Amino acid sequence: MRNYPLNLRKAFQTTLPNELESKIGPSFKKTKAAIYRKDKNGFYFYAKPNLCDPQTVVKYISRYLGRPVIALKRIDSYDGKNVTSHYNHYEDNAFVSKTVSALDFISLLIQHIPESHYKMSRYYGLYARHREIGKSLRHVVHKSKQTFIRSFSKWKNNIWL
Numbered sequence: 001m002r003n004y005p006l007n008l009r010k011a012f013q014t015t016l017p018n019e020l021e022s023k024i025g026p027s028f029k030k031t032k033a034a035i036y037r038k039d040k041n042g043f044y045f046y047a048k049p050n051l052c053d054p055q056t057v058v059k060y061i062s063r064y065l066g067r068p069v070i071a072l073k074r075i076d077s078y079d080g081k082n083v084t085s086h087y088n089h090y091e092d093n094a095f096v097s098k099t100v101s102a103l104d105f106i107s108l109l110i111q112h113i114p115e116s117h118y119k120m121s122r123y124y125g126l127y128a129r130h131r132e133i134g135k136s137l138r139h140v141v142h143k144s145k146q147t148f149i150r151s152f153s154k155w156k157n158n159i160w161l
Contacts, residue, residue, distance in 0.1 A: 013042045069109050078102070 017032045035043065076084040076097070083105040086097040100108070 009042065 017028075017035060021028045021032055070085065074085050074087055076086055078084075081102060082099050083102055084097065084099040085105070086095065088094065089096050
């Protein structure tokens with residue numbers, strides 16, 4: 001078991017009972033006093049160790065920085081009322097297929113849209129405009145199709161509910 005700094009343990013021992021008392025009410029006061037009487041040196045808690053190193057976290061976050069919430073190939077069908085989509089579960093790589101109503105599907109997508117004042121770092125890497133490779137990639141798409149492709153980035157204005 002990993003040891004935590006004494007100040008973190010002491011802070012947790014104070015914060016947890018205080019939070020419980022604020023949620024449960026005055027009836028928890030006796031239990032709180034009994035806990036402190038029983039364990040004069042304090043109590044311990046176990047927190048799972050962080051299995052990710054910073055590089056793994058950076059790779060995970062950067063994976064989603066220029067990608068849509070769901071790829072079109074993962075949407076299997078739409079019948080006017082329901083949307084069927086699939087994905088591979090990240091823990092055991094199991095194939096999962098879900099059918100939800102269209103409004104529920106939209107709400108699942110919308111929860112990934114950040115607030116208007118929220119700043120995102122999405123103009124780095126391949127998608128950055130200041131990169132030479134980015135300029136050459138823009139020339140790959142024919143000019144007649146660029147407006148059509150750009151229209152997808154303004155989809156929030158086109159939703160009618």
